[in-house]
Amino acid sequence: MAESVLQNQLTVSSDQEERELKGSERAAVLLLALGEVHGKAIWNQLDEIEIRQISAAMANLGPVTPKMLEDLFKDFVKRIASKGALTGNVDATERLLTNFLPGDRVSIIMEEIRGPAGRNMWEKLSNVQENVLANYLKNEYPQTVAVVLSKIKSDHAARVLGILPEELALEVVGRMLRMDAVQKEVLEKVEQTLRVEFMSNLTNTSRRDSHEMMADIFNNFDRQTEARFLAALEEDNREAADRIKTLMFTFDDLMKLDAASCQTLLRNVEKDKLAIALKGSTDTAREYFLGNMSSRAAKLLEDDMEALGPVRLRDVDDAQTGMVNMAKDLAAKGEIMISKSNGDDEIIY
Structure with missing residues (x-):
């Protein structure tokens, strides 16, 4: 049987x-x-x-x-x-x-x-770069755009709306405000269209530059590992090493922040972490950050650094990396502006 x-x-x-x-x-x-x-x-x-x-x-x-x-x-x-x-x-x-x-x-x-098509589809869309998704949606009917944006994460939907043409974006907002529960058949049709026309071609339209990916990885190395890998890469492929260094955003790049952005960053960094980060920094970096604080706050921070005594390089690296990551998070939220180049408004995060 x-x-x-x-x-x-x-x-x-x-x-x-x-x-x-x-x-x-x-x-x-x-x-x-x-x-x-x-x-x-x-x-x-x-x-x-x-x-x-x-x-x-x-x-x-x-x-x-x-x-x-x-x-x-x-x-x-x-x-x-x-x-x-x-x-x-x-x-x-x-x-x-x-x-x-x-x-x-x-x-x-x-x-x-x-794997439910709906759940996976909306999760995938929430991970699609907002400019890529906006570029696709700008050619769709406002009602379709409204359905899509109502199903993805609100912070991602906000960024997509900010990129869409203003007239379309306002129309979409109006339709989202008037939207009742989306019928199952309509939702399934939208999902199918996205799957066939958009997601299937996504790998070809949003492939990330390998140098950008490696720059992010290098940003998360400790100082010694970063130096070792860069030195080895420079011997093997100088052009690739130079491009990665250009794309990396490091602790030293924080000194390119304007005064308002620097002060916003300082308000968001824990004081004990700030003391450790500056304890192991260069005199130039220390002067820059202290110069963006009030006299009283700067004096208190200097006292904290003095009281620390010797600190491990690993702790300094962790604290400085934390400041860099905090700057990136604040930039992603639009609270500060960071740039890789002096005198240039290019936003890198």
Whole structure:
């Protein structure tokens, strides 16, 4: 009986790559081998968590070769393994679950396995650069734009609205204010359009420059590691090293902040961290930050630095990196302006 069920549901070539089955995969193979009739009694004994784990493993199981079956089941399934193999997939899993679970439970479990298109779609959109999303949405109907912006995170929606043409943005805001609950059919249509026309082409339109990515990584190195990697890269590829250094935003770049931005940053940095960061900084950096504080605050900070005594370089690096990250966060919120170049208004974050 089990052989008949397997042969009707699952076929796979015998030359698939061997691999070791682990954890819930082993239970998934067993239940696939037992089939709908013989496996029902076991499924009925499983709790909700076990059913979800095994169902997810079954849906992603892929080919199971005869050799793998022999290793897993030994003598118990040796006869089955010698006749054929198994392939676990979404459809087979859903058919099997339907035989012994209520339809609504099957739908929930299979939705989690497949990944609900709606949830994944909106999460993905919230991670799309606002200029890329705005560039796509500016050619859509205002109602469609309103639906999309109502489904993504509010801070991301705000940035997208700020980039859209003003007339369109105002129309979208009006429609969002008048919007009732979006009908399921409308939402599904918007999701399908986004998936086909936008998300499928996204990798080609928003691919991040590799030098920018490496600059972010270098920004998070401690000072010694950064110097070591840059020195090695300069020997191997001077042009790439120079470009990465240009894109990096470091503690020294904070001295390019205008007075208002510097004072905003200082208000947001913990005083003990500021003291450690300046304790290990250059005289120029120390004078710059102290010069953007009131005389009383500067004196208190100098006293704090004096009281610290010797500090570890690692602690200084961590404190300075914290200031850099705080500056980036404030810039992203539009509270300060940071730039890599003197006398240039280019925003880098």
